[in-house]
Amino acid sequence: MGAKEKQLKPQRRLKPVSNIFKHVKESKIGLIKNLIDKARLKSPWLLHFDCGSCNGCDIETLACLTPVYDIERFGIINVGNPKHADILLVTGTVNHRNKKVLKQLYDQMSEPKVVIAIGSCALSGGIFRDCDNVVGGIDRVIPVDVFVPGCPAKPEAIIDGVILGLQKFANKQKRK
Amino acid sequence: MMLLHNILIILAVLLLTPILVGLILGLDRKLTARCQSRKGPPILQPFFDLFKLFGKEVVISNRWQIFCSYMYLISAQLSIVLLFLGSDLLLILFVQAGCTVFLVIGAMSVPSPYSQIGAHRELLQVLAYEPLLILVIIGIYMTTGSFMVDAIFALDRPLVYDLPLMIIVLGYVLTIKLRKSPFDISSSHHAHQEIVRGVHTEFSGNNLGIIELAHWYEIGVILSLSMLFWATSIWGALIIILLAFLLEIIVDNISARMTWSWMLFHVWLVGFTLATINLVWLYMR
Numbered sequence: 001m002g003a004k005e006k007q008l009k010p011q012r013r014l015k016p017v018s019n020i021f022k023h024v025k026e027s028k029i030g031l032i033k034n035l036i037d038k039a040r041l042k043s044p045w046l047l048h049f050d051c052g053s054c055n056g057c058d059i060e061t062l063a064c065l066t067p068v069y070d071i072e073r074f075g076i077i078n079v080g081n082p083k084h085a086d087i088l089l090v091t092g093t094v095n096h097r098n099k100k101v102l103k104q105l106y107d108q109m110s111e112p113k114v115v116i117a118i119g120s121c122a123l124s125g126g127i128f129r130d131c132d133n134v135v136g137g138i139d140r141v142i143p144v145d146v147f148v149p150g151c152p153a154k155p156e157a158i159i160d161g162v163i164l165g166l167q168k169f170a171n172k173q174k175r176k
Numbered sequence: 177m178m179l180l181h182n183i184l185i186i187l188a189v190l191l192l193t194p195i196l197v198g199l200i201l202g203l204d205r206k207l208t209a210r211c212q213s214r215k216g217p218p219i220l221q222p223f224f225d226l227f228k229l230f231g232k233e234v235v236i237s238n239r240w241q242i243f244c245s246y247m248y249l250i251s252a253q254l255s256i257v258l259l260f261l262g263s264d265l266l267l268i269l270f271v272q273a274g275c276t277v278f279l280v281i282g283a284m285s286v287p288s289p290y291s292q293i294g295a296h297r298e299l300l301q302v303l304a305y306e307p308l309l310i311l312v313i314i315g316i317y318m319t320t321g322s323f324m325v326d327a328i329f330a331l332d333r334p335l336v337y338d339l340p341l342m343i344i345v346l347g348y349v350l351t352i353k354l355r356k357s358p359f360d361i362s363s364s365h366h367a368h369q370e371i372v373r374g375v376h377t378e379f380s381g382n383n384l385g386i387i388e389l390a391h392w393y394e395i396g397v398i399l400s401l402s403m404l405f406w407a408t409s410i411w412g413a414l415i416i417i418l419l420a421f422l423l424e425i426i427v428d429n430i431s432a433r434m435t436w437s438w439m440l441f442h443v444w445l446v447g448f449t450l451a452t453i454n455l456v457w458l459y460m461r
């Protein structure tokens with residue numbers, strides 16, 4: 001580790017194919033673009049990253065996948081792969097060790113993407129904020145779109161957070 | 177006239193296959209969710225996923241990934257078009273095997289270990305089901321006396337009377353192709369994870385969408401191959417599809433993922449035994 005850390009070869013990023021429809025808003029082809037925008041809201045794939053949480057928030061996050069809450073009914077899938085994910089769910093504080101990992105996961109996700117911080121730890125560092133190794137909330141490392149408070153955050157609150165994240169998607173599209 | 181007819185068939189096949197297979201997969205997700213006492217996503221969910229993927233930024237490690245995903249799509253489309261044009265079954269089989277090879281090359285072109293292991297496992301899956309498909313086609317040849325698909329339609333009774341065990345063998349192939357438990361070792365459907373996402377790990381955005389679409393065409397090939405077993409009536413063909421599909425969902429829900437060695441041993445043992453019994457019986461008749 002340290003100065004001699006191996007640099008990863010940068011990955012090439014290409015514009016989405018749907019961009020060819022960018023200039024044809026009014027015509028029929030604009031319909032396809034609308035279709036893609038709608039589909040985006042209906043199929044958000046999650047990446048859940050445990051960034052050093054006490055596991056309280058993780059258990060609540062995974063509870064969303066159980067039959068009681070069943071977030072798959074919104075088309076949400078827990079993918080476990082940054083390259084496929086649309087939403088990054090982060091629980092726990094950032095420390096000096098894992099901030100690189102968090103940054104990398106964020107960089108590997110393709111646009112459009114949304115970051116949701118879950119639990120007091122991810123928001124501000126929570127009860128761990130005074131520890132030597134703790135950087136603080138995850139917004140110190142990557143931009144965050146939605147903050148879900150609680151210690152631990154309730155599954156209902158997490159689902160609300162994800163839905164709010166989807167609205168951010170819609171806003172991002174409008175701004176473009 | 178013949179040319180126009182063929183072009184119409186090609187267009188219809190290319191358009192209708194994704195729609196039908198997408199609906200089947202949506203129904204599959206819904207039914208699976210109901211089996212697990214969940215509500216499940218809407219039936220149109222596979223289409224939402226696909227359209228979303230087309231609208232995402234593409235992150236690639238090298239150009240091979242793009243090339244391989246498009247070649248995968250083209251060869252999968254080619255095999256289903258050949259099938260519906262009544263072509264040679266062996267040719268269809270080789271084109272269909274070729275398309276998986278492109279997926280494997282694409283996954284092998286990046287250094288990620290997850291993608292590499294997934295690619296190896298995908299090859300093992302091909303090793304497991306491809307000989308069985310050849311045996312099924314040999315069975316069809318022994319019944320009709322020809323490798324052409326058209327010869328099956330010329331028969332006056334359904335193939336399933338002559339090849340009852342072969343349809344079970346085809347069921348095994350379908351389970352592997354649909355990436356269902358216990359054979360979902362290279363990459364898994366739905367929300368299951370195995371070595372991250374196996375062969376699909378390093379593909380993203382549009383390329384992943386293309387691969388998903390190609391996979392639908394591939395499922396279309398295997399499903400139409402099973403429909404050929406009751407080619408004399410449309411209802412019979414639908415019954416076969418429905419039964420196969422329900423069985424897939426049940427098997428998927430009651431079984432856990434197994435290792436590749438178990439898969440190879442089990443599929444070959446059961447598949448070869450059933451296929452040989454059927455072939456010997458055809459020969460002795």
Ligand code: SF4
Binds near residue numbers: 053054056127
């Ligand atoms: S917010 Fe509370 S429950 Fe969640 S990780 Fe921090 S300490 Fe644990």
